[in-house]
Amino acid sequence: MVPAAIEPTRYSMLYAQILLNGLVLGGLYACIAVGFSLVWGVLNVINILHGSFVVLGSYIAYFAYVHLGIHPFLSVILAGGALFALGYVVQAGLINRVVGAPVLTTLVLTFGLDLILNNGMIVAFTADYRTVQLAHPLGSTVVGGLVLPLDRLVAMLLACVLTVILYFVLVRSSIGRAIVAVRMDREAAALMGVNVKRIYAITFGLGALMAGAAGSLLSLIFPISPLNGSEFLGIAFIVCVLGGLGSISGAIVGGLALGAIQSFGALLIGPQHGLTIAFVLLIILLIFKPTGIMGRRGYE
Amino acid sequence: MTVRPIYVLAALLLVAFLPLVGDNYVLRLGTMFAMYAVLAQSWNIIGGYAGYPSFATAAFFGLGAYAGAILQGNGLPMPLAWLAAGIVAGLFAALMGAAILHLKGHYFAIASLVLAEVLLEVTTSWTSLTGGGMGLNLPVIRMSVEAQAQLFFWAMLGLAVLTFLMSWYVSSSRIGFALRCIRQNEDASSMVGVNTTFYKVVAFVLSALFVGSAGALYASWVFYIEPPDVYSVLTSVKPIVMVMLGGAGTVAGPVIGAAAFLVMEEVVWRNFLSIHSAVLGLLIVALIFFLPNGVLGFIRKRKRTGADHSKETAA
Amino acid sequence: QETLRIGAPLPLTGPLSPEGLKQQRGYDLWAETVNGKGGIEVGGKTYNVEIVYVDYESNTPRAVQTAERLITNDKVNFLFAPFGSGAAKAASSVAERYQIPMIAATASSSSVYDQGYKYLFGTFTPNQTLTAPLTNIVADSGQGVKTVAIYARNDLFPLAIANEMKASAEAKDLEVVSFAEYAIGTMDHASALTLMLQSQPDWVFITGYINDLILMRRQMADLGIKPKVLTMIAGPAYKEFIDATGPLSQNVTSAAWWHPAVSYEGKDLFGSTANYVKAFEDKYGATPDYAEASASAAGAILQLAIGDAGSIDPTAVRDALAAMDTVTFYGNVRFDETGQIDSLEPPVFQIQDGTTKTIYPEAVKQGEMRYGDIQ
Amino acid sequence: MAEPFFQIKGLESGYGEIRVLWGVDLEVNRGEIVCLIGSNGAGKTTLLRTVSGLVKPAAGSVRIEGEELAGLECKDILSAGVAHVPEGRRLFRTMSVRDNLLMGAYLRRRDKSVDEDLERVMTMFPRLAERANQDAATLSGGEQQMCAIGRSIMSRPKLLMIDELSLGLAPRAVELLGESLVEINKAGVSILLVEQDVMTALDLAHRGYVLDRGRIVMAAPSEELREAPAVREAYIGAS
């Protein structure tokens, strides 16, 4: 696919640009996936709602920008907070009732909830694509021959920052320790005085928060529509497995890897095969290292 | 009490008289029901008996649909094309199963989900064989509208009955026993002499064969297939919902679940134009809360679980 | 007073739902206008129009199933086809079997119509009518446009258009320096665009759905891709595209089967194009695009055919459609022997300073084609 | 007469329809080590689980220093001063030993006193100090039991309930743990011990109860129980 006309010196430039494209995309992927991974790892719930949560975050950012003029970078707080509340309520009110059930039960439940939420969004916002049209976009700049799309780049950096913050919350805070404890042994955690149901709700809320934050960052980049929910969900799935389930570093590595794979796949085999390559690599990875790149055994 | 498989079989056979009472639309629903029953029962083998949360149904279905369509396009008679499609799907399952069935739980779920995605991409890209994104038209059948509707109805129903017999046989054979052991504790199973890999692959293949044929039948039935439709992730998810509705790991459950799901889907779809998927979602959520073990689980609840369990499934 | 029932399977949910909703708006406007004027009078009876909508969830086989249900269960008199060429083609077999006339408002592929069916009619001309006029303009412009890069969504309609574009370009001795497809659901085009940039095309021609095109337009700007001509098909005909891309929409060219700027004096219930546009704006507060207009036109054409036939008998109406040669707000209406319209001249247009200007055909031309100045 | 430090009265409990405990009465005085013995399935574990709130009682009362605990949530029971070392240790496998211990202090505000207690536990179990940063899963069985006990001490309990102290532990490990328990007890923590190895249990405890099919059938000082023929026959066996 690489045009023969390119002289050799430009190859390295091209590859660097492709790599950069991939990493920028990958950072956003990581942010989409990290909340999904957290919920999956801790609650053992495959949250089908996650994609719609991301979309809802985008809508919040969109309306905040259109009506209040709040820049989507700032709406991260707004969307994150709103989604945290929604996630908390959904978990505390609904999912907690069946949280000990086999994974298929909770999967079917969140599938049902997603039908409701997604349909609700279509009714409320229509399926038409909307976009945040910034009054003052950052545009792009060229550094050393590389084109840097600034809005994307900043969004990606923010996504990484958020992810890192989440990591430290989990590792350093006592709530974070409680989340990890509940993941390993909910009964033992209860004996330590942990209110397991509340921790579940908080965890689900955090997952939704990350989805909402990702959504508001993505509102700058992708056209917004409820129909995107399933795409985001698919990405979250792949990233999680690539990186390893329930681990935050895994989500980052998985996201970046997926971005790069897709980017180079498009270059080497053609754009329509970017996803295929990612999928095939995923299967191969699963066969040889079922726990993902960063995964540890016994984590599920 | 438990729903005896023989009653379900009788009910299935009774459905065969549908053409006497219904118009083409009813027949179409009947065909849909039979197709759902095939999918749900097949999933139940790997998902219900063996406890492997498979999302590969769409892969088998789509593969069968395309195999059947391409073979028919090349002049193979319709029934042979259906048979061949089942075999193709079965072979695919055997190959893939050997590779991914060592994965546990979620990881298996993902790998099986990815199978459909990969096939979707391959089918879309391989334009010369499959027509790619343009879809594929099947040869037109020279037959009256009514005759066609009946033909496809009976063929699909026959397939559902075959699937039922297969599932029934499995439940009372060594295979079923081995699969239940695997579901409950795979390590311990291999320690009591169960060749787990073998039985899992058998289960995976069994869950593919009939779905492949159903895919081919479906293709002949609707004349036109396209990749996003036959590889739709919903094709993988719906059978799971049906089985959960009816009762996982039982012989009768999937059939009951398929019927219940079809009725729900149809009623909701007819009565709620733009919010039908939300209403369906509500129903599903309600079912999870009020019938967590499916219809059969509900029926069975009064009796002591253990005794019934052994009666229906003891090897 | 009786009711005339017309079945309309639409993708109201799922990926095609934006398109489905557009069509619904078009049909609704027609039905309301008819009923507002007292209904359709024919054979001494007056019929109110009722459109029976069913959602087929963007799932083609479900569309087929739905069509059958509408005929056998809801007893509709006529059908509007589901969205797009694929679904229309699939559903056409049902209409044919039951001998119910079906009008397709959004199916352009010739392959839909060349099945030898008698009951299918379509309001879109074949795909090459969209690409050929633009290619002629560009190639003959003397602006030194020599090379074309084509990038298409791997999906029925976009791919068909892309192939037509390739043919049109080669016919005018333009060199197609790259031809790439992208998968449905692709969320990033940076690599593909980076690659496209390597061949330095004068003309970039992209086909896809509106969300793809918006995303790509932005990424092109990010990556600094500035061809002399940028054509995008399907998106820019919608107002949403201009809203979403803002200044980036400058000088993007496109073509569609209809445009509000055309002007016809029709014999249908809307009368002139201007009337139609006004009626639409009054009802929805927005300018109609080609998909919406085509849906309304399908209704108007059906109404004319019923009038010509003097009955609502399906066969009589079919014959009236086959024999039709008239003018509507939508344009001249005449169907060829396959049932596809062959009397339309799809306009070519360009977005200039935030508004669309038709540049072809001469009769409705609003401005000159501009080259360069792509941000 | 003053109410005892910890008192269970008429406790009934079970799982769903199945009743396991039938009106259990039991007391622990301040500073005492009390052991509970009984054959398999007698309901010892169920008793501890009911006290700590993992299982909801059907009837009866559980009081510590007069405060009613029956029916409260785990966390409230823990804050009232009752800690439970469950059967099978149940450590947080991939957390470090230090984090496991800190989990024990989850309900306490993180201040200097927590660090002091951490220090104290590490001094009591020097092996844990050596392995403070290692994942709990990599500890040997005895060390895991130490970690589990240390973890519950971190909540500063008034009463420590331990289920199956010696299960699966090497003799030497049991010996070390026994010494630690006595030390903990001397520091002012009352202990309720469930133990299958009756001789070990009676060696450690001041008093003992015998639970049989969900009912207390005997209560006496350790020396008496050791000599009681019924106990010898049913729980100590031929030696």
Place this chain on the structure above:
Amino acid sequence: MSILTLKGVSQQFGGLRAVDDVDLAVEPGEIVGLIGPNGAGKTTLVNLVTGVYKPTSGSIEFDGQRIDGLKPYQISRLGVARTYQVVQPFPEMTVLENVMAPATFAAGAKSVAEARDEAMSAIEFLGLAPQKDVLAAELTLAGRKRLELAKSLAMKPKVLLLDEVNAGLNPAEIDVALEMIRAIAARGVTIILIEHLMKVVMNLCSRIVVLHHGAKIAEGLPLEITRDERVIKAYLGNRYAEANPGGKANG
């Protein structure tokens, strides 16, 4: 000739050598005790023999045939059975069904009826008959341990590896269990017994092997072992040694 022979068997987990160059020969009909501190590698050794892990190095022979590298189900069909330290029943099956599984798959019963008979005889032998229709999940720990034993018996093993089957039993219950194990041995089954309860080990075993940090540190008659300084230091502790100065076999 030995029925089970381990030569230089090692197992490495990352940086940890869980089993370190162990040699062991077990004669037919023997009851061999395997003891050692927690984490010494005893369970890992069982996992190596039964095919759960493939040894990093060394060879394992059963009945004159190399079995290292075979799959667990293959080894079990040859006649090597084990119980799990952490019991592993099929929770949603009844006791009878649980025991029918090995009778069907490992012992290769020809029919359901035959498997049922085999299973019942193992169940009756262990006194589980009253609970035969109870779900395994509803058994107490001791019940599950006994079920574990019944399952391994139904495999008609030549060699039986018992990993702490008596843990959690009180001394009186242990006496009953001792009789049971003796009766199994009397049927000609070779037994390797892992246990921390000295009462069991001293009473049953004709020979004891001591593991420490994965390596064999002592091997011999029970009496010799209890006097071995290294064993006392690593495993038994002083209290045991003092309470049983002559290494007398009780607790």
